[in-house]
Every structure is written in structure tokens, then in C-alpha cells.
Amino acid sequence: MIDIGEVLLNLWEGSGFSYIFSNIGTVGWQNLVMIVIACVLLYLGIGKQFEPLLMCGIAFGCLLTNLPLGGLYHDDLWQAFMDPANEMYHSYGAIMREGGLLDIFYIGVKTSLYPCLIFMGVGAMTDFGPLLSNPKSLLLGAAAQLGVFAAFFGAVALNLISPEIGFTGPEAASIGIIGGADGPTAIFLTTKLAPHLLGAIAVAAYSYMALIPLIQPPIMNLMSTPEQRKIKMVQTRKVSKAEKIIFPILVTAFVALLLPDTAALIGCLMLGNLFKETGLTDRLSDTVQNALMNIVTILLSTSVGATMVGTNFLTVQTLSIVVLGVVAFGLSTAGGMLGGVVMCKLTGGKVNPLIGSAGVSAVPMAARVSNTVGQKNNPSNFLLMHAMGPNVAGVIGSAIAAGFLLSVFG
Amino acid sequence: MTYLASQNTADLVDITLPNAGIVAVLGYAVVFVGLIALMIVVILLGKAFSAAEKKGEAPEAAPAPAAAPAPVAAPVVSDAAPGTAGQLKLYDTPPKTAAMIMAIVAEKMGKPLNELRFISIKEVK
Numbered sequence: 001m002i003d004i005g006e007v008l009l010n011l012w013e014g015s016g017f018s019y020i021f022s023n024i025g026t027v028g029w030q031n032l033v034m035i036v037i038a039c040v041l042l043y044l045g046i047g048k049q050f051e052p053l054l055m056c057g058i059a060f061g062c063l064l065t066n067l068p069l070g071g072l073y074h075d076d077l078w079q080a081f082m083d084p085a086n087e088m089y090h091s092y093g094a095i096m097r098e099g100g101l102l103d104i105f106y107i108g109v110k111t112s113l114y115p116c117l118i119f120m121g122v123g124a125m126t127d128f129g130p131l132l133s134n135p136k137s138l139l140l141g142a143a144a145q146l147g148v149f150a151a152f153f154g155a156v157a158l159n160l161i162s163p164e165i166g167f168t169g170p171e172a173a174s175i176g177i178i179g180g181a182d183g184p185t186a187i188f189l190t191t192k193l194a195p196h197l198l199g200a201i202a203v204a205a206y207s208y209m210a211l212i213p214l215i216q217p218p219i220m221n222l223m224s225t226p227e228q229r230k231i232k233m234v235q236t237r238k239v240s241k242a243e244k245i246i247f248p249i250l251v252t253a254f255v256a257l258l259l260p261d262t263a264a265l266i267g268c269l270m271l272g273n274l275f276k277e278t279g280l281t282d283r284l285s286d287t288v289q290n291a292l293m294n295i296v297t298i299l300l301s302t303s304v305g306a307t308m309v310g311t312n313f314l315t316v317q318t319l320s321i322v323v324l325g326v327v328a329f330g331l332s333t334a335g336g337m338l339g340g341v342v343m344c345k346l347t348g349g350k351v352n353p354l355i356g357s358a359g360v361s362a363v364p365m366a367a368r369v370s371n372t373v374g375q376k377n378n379p380s381n382f383l384l385m386h387a388m389g390p391n392v393a394g395v396i397g398s399a400i401a402a403g404f405l406l407s408v409f410g
Numbered sequence: 411m412t413y414l415a416s417q418n419t420a421d422l423v424d425i426t427l428p429n430a431g432i433v434a435v436l437g438y439a440v441v442f443v444g445l446i447a448l449m450i451v452v453i454l455l456g457k458a459f460s461a462a463e464k465k466g467e468a469p470e471a472a473p474a475p476a477a478a479p480a481p482v483a484a485p486v487v488s489d490a491a492p493g494t495a496g497q498l499k500l501y502d503t504p505p506k507t508a509a510m511i512m513a514i515v516a517e518k519m520g521k522p523l524n525e526l527r528f529i530s531i532k533e534v535k
Contacts, residue, residue, distance in 0.1 A: 258444050
């Protein structure tokens with residue numbers, strides 16, 4: 001006769017509940033805290049609508065990875081993967097053989113496949129027309145990368161206070177790129193330079209992107225006068241279809257020759273854009289914008305969330321990343337605004353400096369914020385199309401910044 | 411870059427503050443140089459296309475040099491839209507489109523339509 005008591009005891013001992021409570025002093029409490037954090041992130045994504053398409057997946061990935069004994073994601077396996085002394089070093093075969101579902105999803109992050117495919121979708125959704133009609137907006141896209149390098153410097157400077165809250169060069173570079181306000185670029189760079197910080201950096205980057213309408217306006221108002229904010233900009237020239245087709249080819253060749261490390265990101269961004277602009281590849285453009293983008297978003301967000309294991313996430317460094325992330329966003333906005341103010345003065349008041357803040361990428365949210373703040377000062381002012389130029393320039397600018405950091409620390 | 415290239419990997423991992431400052435300034439400069447160079451390329455591209463466009467237009471215009479330039483069509487102004495106390499003027503805008511625009515504006519502003527005053531609606535060409 002079967003011993004029901006023993007069966008029930010085995011069931012209990014094999015359960016996650018038993019694991020958490022029998023290890024409550026070591027990793028059990030971390031699991032519980034991380035489950036609470038996952039629920040908070042789910043609330044932010046669903047209740048507060050902070051980038052819900054990504055936040056839901058990240059939060060759920062975090063929840064799954066912190067439910068013990070599920071075996072969906074193995075942080076130790078990835079540490080062995082990165083350890084040159086280990087026999088599993090750079091062995092995707094070992095990951096496929098011994099990994100769980102989220103480990104297999106994560107291969108796409110590790111190989112940079114997902115960020116590049118996301119960039120292809122972004123490219124197919126982006127109209128570079130405003131940038132082509134006003135090429136000077138590229139300068140604003142460059143100015144708005146100030147936060148990337150200031151936050152990088154700040155992250156290294158924290159070592160002066162205490163090495164516990166400070167960061168190494170590659171870690172600081174990964175944190176700085178949060179200021180680029182570009183999720184795929186941040187994930188691309190962090191995966192290569194500081195994969196153990198990926199969860200915290202991805203959550204910080206996407207949370208702050210959702211908070212752009214709250215972070216940017218005070219800085220924009222502080223750095224410009226009411227008269228400057230009221231400036232109406234003249235309509236720019238019409239861009240021909242041929243120009244729009246040549247542009248992605250030209251940018252890919254130019255940027256990839258300048259910084260070969262950015263070839264994957266810029267190449268995918270511009271290939272997606274080429275699909276859109278040719279007018280002959282509508283099916284491909286539609287696929288990368290919708291089906292492919294949606295599939296990759298699911299895989300990317302859940303696997304990034306899965307990296308949020310307690311031992312990596314519940315550290316003082318995570319708090320530093322949260323603080324440095326908002327500093328990076330703020331300084332990038334300030335850099336863009338500074339560029340806008342300079343451009344306004346140099347052109348004799350023809351440029352509204354508010355479009356400078358859109359240089360932080362975060363397409364199209366940052367451009368919308370420029371338009372909204374402009375309309376608050378002058379309801380008949382429509383800055384959206386003018387702000388789209390710096391906005392898409394910011395995407396290229398942050399990719400160049402990432403390429404530079406990768407070439408130095410990679 | 412030469413300075414950084416001479417640093418070994420350990421130096422860059424445990425980077426000192428002065429080196430971090432150099433990397434930060436250099437990185438910001440590289441972004442500017444890259445985008446300025448791209449800007450120049452885009453400006454040249456735009457000029458080339460504008461020149462080609464003008465060339466294409468010139469032979470078409472040549473056969474009729476004596477023809478007087480066509481007068482610019484004046485915008486069609488309809489009578490004041492009904493129900494607006496004679497205030498709303500529509501320029502090249504059909505009443506249905508105007509109604510749609512007013513509804514969108516009211517929705518965006520979160521105010522009822524009867525509390526808003528529209529003076530004119532003009533199609534921007």
C-alpha cells in the first residue's frame with residue numbers, strides 16, 4: 001500500500017515553498033523580495049502603463065526566474081559560459097543541453113540578435129524625412145548624448161566614495177548608455193560589457209523612457225526663456241523618395257566604416273528603413289514592424305527579466321544604477337536643450353530650442369514632449385515634425401556612442 | 411585614441427577618474443564628429459537632389475517662355491459655417507472635415523465643443 005504521508009512529504013520537500021522557507025536566511029528572502037519587485041513592475045506596466053509592451057514581459061520573466069526549482073533560467077550556467085577557465089566557456093551547445101526555457105530565450109540576447117531585430121523594426125517604423133529636410137538636427141542628436149558620457153564619468157567617480165557603490169569601466173559604460181534613452185542599444189551594449197547588470201539597466205532604461213513626459217518638461221522650462229519656447233519654426237523642404245532610399249544605404253556605409261562595432265545595430269536599423277522606403281518590399285516592412293517585432297519583444301523582455309536574480313539585483317549597485325540612470329536622462333535632455341539654445345541664437349531665433357530635448361532618442365515620445373511643451377507656451381505652435389529630426393538623429397547618435405564605448409571597453 | 415590604445419585591459423576595467431574623464435570627453439567628441447560628418451553628407455545629398463530637380467524642371471519650362479505665370483489660386487472661402495453665430499470661416503476645408511477637426515480638438519482639450527470658439531479653419535498646403 002502506498003504511503004500517502006511519504007508522498008505528501010516528498011511533494012512538500014520538492015516544492016518551491018519548502019525551498020524558500022528552508023533557505024529563508026540565505027537565498028529564500030531574496031526570492032521573496034524579487035517576487036515582490038516583479039509584482040511592483042507588473043503594476044507599473046499594467047496599472048501605470050509604463051512601457052507595458054516591455055515591462056509586462058520583463059516583470060513576468062523576473063517572476064519566473066525567482067520561483068525556485070522551476071529551472072527556467074540558470075545564472076550559474078551563464079557565469080560558466082563567461083568563464084574562460086570553464087569547459088562551458090562560450091558553449092551555446094551546453095546552454096541548449098542543460099539550460100531551461102528562459103536560458104534558451106536568452107541566447108538571442110547574448111548573441112545580440114534581439115536588439116538588432118528590434119532595431120530593424122524601429123527602422124521600418126521611422127521616417128527620416130524630417131532629418132533629411134533639416135540636417136542640422138543631427139547636431140542636436142549629438143548634443144543630447146551628454147548624459148551618456150556624464151553618467152559614465154559619474155559611475156566611475158562613485159568609486160571615490162566607496163568601491164561598493166562604484167563601477168568598473170565596462171560597467172560604467174553600460175550605465176551611461178541609459179542616457180541614450182534607447183532600450184535596444186542599452187541592452188546591446190550591456191550584454192557585451194556588463195551582462196550581470198542587464199536586468200537593472202534594462203528596467204531603469206525602460207522605466208525612465210516611460211517617465212520622459214515627467215522628467216523632461218522641468219528641464220526644458222529651466223533651460224529656455226518663454227520667448228524662445230514660443231518660436232514658430234518654418235516648414236522645411238519636401239524630401240524626394242530617392243533621397244529617402246539613398247539615406248539608409250549612405251548612413252550604414254558611413255557609420256559602419258567610422259565605428260565598425262555599430263555595424264550590427266545601424267545596419268539593422270537602416271535595413272528596416274530601406275524596406276519601408278523602397279515601396280517595393282511592403283510585405284517585409286510590414287513583417288519587421290509588426291509580427292517580427294512582437295515576437296522578438298516577447299523573447300527579449302522575458303529573457304531580460306529572467307536575468308533579475310536576487311544575488312545580482314539586490315545590491316547597492318542597483319540603487320546606484322537607478323540614480324545614475326535618471327541623472328543620465330536629465331543631463332541628456334539638458335545637453336539637447338543647450339544645443340537647441342545655441343542653435344536658436346546662431347540662427348537669430350529661427351529654431352525653437354525645445355526641439356533639442358527630443359535628441360535623446362526615445363522615439364517618438366521625446367518629440368511628442370517637445371510638441372506638448374511648445375503648445376503650452378503657444379497653442380498654435382506645432383513642433384512635432386521639427387522635433388522628429390533630432391529625435392531620429394538621437395537614435396543614430398546613441399548607436400555611435402555605444403559603438404565608441406564598445407570599441408574602448410569591448 | 412592612441413593614449414587609450416596604449417592602456418592595457420586591466421587599466422580600462424579599473425579605470426581611474428582622469429582616464430574616465432578622457433574617455434567621456436573623447437566619446438562626446440566622437441559622437442559630434444560622426445554626426446557632423448553625416449550632416450555634411452546629408453546636406454550635399456540634398457543639394458545634389460535639389461540641383462537635379464531644378465535641371466529636370468528647366469527643360470519643361472523652356473518651351474513656353476512667353477507664357478504669363480499663372481495666378482495663384484485664391485483659397486476658396488465658403489460662407490460662415492452654420493451654427494457658429496457667423497464666426498467660423500472655412501478656407502478650402504469641407505464642413506465635414508471641419509466638424510471632425512473641431513471634435514478632435516475638443517476631445518484633446520477635454521472641453522465640450524460648445525465652450526470652444528473656432529475662428530477659422532484653413533487647409534495648409
